[in-house]
Amino acid sequence: MTAPVLYGADYSAYVRIVRLVLIEKGVDHRLQPIDIFSQDGVPGSYRDLHPFGKIPALDHDGFVLYETSAITRYVDEAFDGPPLQPTDVRRRAVMNQVIGIADSYLYPDLVWGIYVETVERAARGSPVDQERLAHAVSRASHDLGIVAGFVDESRWMAGPDISLADFHLAPMVGYLLKAPVGPELLAMHPRLAAWWHALCERASMVQLLNGPGEEERFSAE
Numbered sequence: 001m002t003a004p005v006l007y008g009a010d011y012s013a014y015v016r017i018v019r020l021v022l023i024e025k026g027v028d029h030r031l032q033p034i035d036i037f038s039q040d041g042v043p044g045s046y047r048d049l050h051p052f053g054k055i056p057a058l059d060h061d062g063f064v065l066y067e068t069s070a071i072t073r074y075v076d077e078a079f080d081g082p083p084l085q086p087t088d089v090r091r092r093a094v095m096n097q098v099i100g101i102a103d104s105y106l107y108p109d110l111v112w113g114i115y116v117e118t119v120e121r122a123a124r125g126s127p128v129d130q131e132r133l134a135h136a137v138s139r140a141s142h143d144l145g146i147v148a149g150f151v152d153e154s155r156w157m158a159g160p161d162i163s164l165a166d167f168h169l170a171p172m173v174g175y176l177l178k179a180p181v182g183p184e185l186l187a188m189h190p191r192l193a194a195w196w197h198a199l200c201e202r203a204s205m206v207q208l209l210n211g212p213g214e215e216e217r218f219s220a221e
Contacts, residue, residue, distance in 0.1 A: 004030075005060075006029055006032065007055060007058070010031055017167055020167040027079050049064050094165075117129060117136065137185070
């Protein structure tokens with residue numbers, strides 16, 4: 001089988017989720033840049049891979065997937081390497097719950113409401129929407145506390161072993177910490193802060209969160 005091709009922008013939080021999982025599994029892959037925010041819009045050929053025009057999409061020997069959670073579960077099950085989903089049905093349900101919480105609640109506030117509002121807009125010289133920022137910070141403080149409650153004594157989200165839930169959250173928290181208020185928000189939740197520090201020691205995190213694209217503009221899935 002040939003190496004899978006991942007389509008998307010290397011600074012996208014959701015592309016980073018997939019790349020973290022690919023690296024953890026030891027899967028060689030190629031990132032094919034796709035700029036869905038280009039002046040010309042989403043490339044027409046890309047809609048053959050992702051009819052909704054979002055990123056990422058994965059092509060593995062002609063088998064095409066889109067939606068981040070579907071891709072990461074496929075990568076975990078299709079390739080050799082350490083398993084990233086709990087075998088216990090309840091722990092696996094918790095993993096899926098944390099992923100859902102991250103997508104529905106954390107991503108909009110950590111990335112768009114806080115990071116984009118305070119870092120990206122400032123870089124463009126645009127005024128910060130203080131009301132939007134205040135709402136995002138308030139919600140983020142509450143939601144981070146909820147997520148911190150999932151971290152067990154082993155420091156991972158869904159049990160004693162690291163799972164897809166941890167890698168799903170990682171890029172979102174990484175972008176939060178680039179915002180001025182980010183470190184303070186994380187420090188309010190010591191269990192989550194310990195989780196983050198343990199996660200940052202992994203080679204996949206070092207490679208992705210300090211790699212090319214880190215200083216580029218942010219884009220959404």
